[in-house]
Amino acid sequence: MPTSQIEGAVTETKEPPARLRLEREGRQWLLHASGRWTADRLDTVVETLKKAPGRLRDAPVTWDFSGITQMDSAGMMLYLHYRDELARRGCRQAVTGRSKEQEQLEALLLRHLPETTPRPASLGSRLLRPLENLGRSTLHGARDLRLFLEFLGENFAVLAHALAHPFSIRFDAIAKNIEDAGVRALPIITLTSFLIGVVIAYQGAVQLQKFGANVFIVDMIGISVTRELAPLITAIVVAGRTGSSYTAQLGVMKITEEIDAMRVMGFEPQRFLVLPRIIALMIALPLMIFYADIIGIFGGMVVANLHLNLSWSEFVHRLQNVVEVKHFWIGIVKGPFFAWLIAVVGCFRGLQVSRDTESIGYYTTISVVNAIFLVIACDALFSVVFTELGI
């Protein structure tokens, strides 16, 4: 390849940008256009033209194109736009010095130019928009609820079928999901529940020391961690971690049409994808809560030991005496309920994903927000029920 062409290309990047010079002769205005009128070099001309229409009202105007070295459709459209603008302001216009290519370009653009520009929304409809949005989101919510009930119905039908035919249950899929959702989540569960134990112990220690009631730290940690905090924190971590991944996994399968492929082969996604995930999480979450109980109490023990000088054996001894085992069971029992909510919401939102990539992010966010809200609401319900029952 000759080197001259490379130099040519470099000078091209440095070629003078488009310019427009306004010149007055009596009443007559002359607009001298020069340089490269291409999309990326029009900036100065745009500034000049923005000010032009005010000055040129009702004057005869001549555009001189002889200095233009190159013009593309953006340059031509800019000219056409301001030509129309000036025409509206009563300017008589003429054009000189145009090349044949420029005339052809104009003809080409005019042929494809829509005649009318869409009118912006009127003030009335803009004021009504909040109402419209409210109506829309209400309908949207109602539709979501209906779809969710449909999903649940199908889910229970599949579950009933699975219970009637235990061999149709996908045990290997369940095992794999338990590993993904449970075993792999242990590090983060360890960290969060340990810290929760530490925080609770610290906050309690300061207050209890005032009364000299150091030893009651054991009751406080033992009951609050097993009964409330471990289940709730674990469920929230799992909602963020596993609920979102369920939504994203199913969503991607929806986009790549894998779900459709499964349907046509007679593999019900509910049976092959949804049910194993729900069962897996319902098994994994109670176990994780048990694990979080241990770590959380251990975190409290560490603080009690360092801060309140309560020895390990004293702590464990008192724990056995004062914390009734029912508190532990209440915490564990919540597990399957939370797990069911997280898994069902995650799978439901995943199957709602439509064919564009953006909806994956949208539904993943919704799925996590829904799941966390439902977990907390469910926990509140448990609290009320257990308290009323006197447990």
Added chain:
Amino acid sequence: MKEVIRVSDVVTRFGDNLVHDRVSLGVREGEIYGLMGGSGSGKSTLLKEMILLLRPESGSIRVLGKDLARLRFEEAAWLRRQWGVLFQSGALYSSLTVAQNVGMKLREYTRLPEKVIDEIVRMKIRMVGLPDHAAGLYPAELSGGMVKRASLARALAMDPRLLFLDEPTSGLDPIGAEAFDQLILKLRDMLGLTVVMVTHDLDSIWTIVDRFAVLGDRRVIAEGTLEEVIRQPHPIVRQFFWGARGRLRSAHGQ
């Protein structure tokens, strides 16, 4: 005629898999150039190397006189404004409407008034044969053929000198494919584009491509006009043009 793209001795390797073994070809100004070859022959890879998405292991590619291996930052930015690319699946931004997709580069790279950009966008949308109302639709609401057209409008937004098309007619029905081919031909004539298209659509090769290269065995096994290529005795060329599909077309075609 001036060459706008010159590929010389390009070697590409993915791990142990040698894709190109000293591939050389040239695209001349104003022509529609086809890159042809079976699946896995590295046509799309070569295209990606031409548009700065991949880097060859060795060899050089010059586009509009610039060596892609030794680009300065501004030169790369300049080059990227000189071309438009139509991806195989359209690759329209799914969160934006068709009009926003088409106007994206104009909004980002120029300071044109919003109204002018709007008019350019609507003009381009018409130019590729989409109805006016398509401007407000999202990519998910378009049919396959409309996605290709919208994506073409986006590629043409800045009046590029070079247009790269990756299998423009794949996934279209024969009538749609034919119409799309004619559209490309018309746009080339109207806008003076140079078009490089990856294709294995024999119809496109017969009807709109001026010159093309056949890739096979990791290299260019034939390059030239249809008459020149078809005379090549290489078995892959013969398979392409004298296999059942090719023969049928040549019986009806010429």
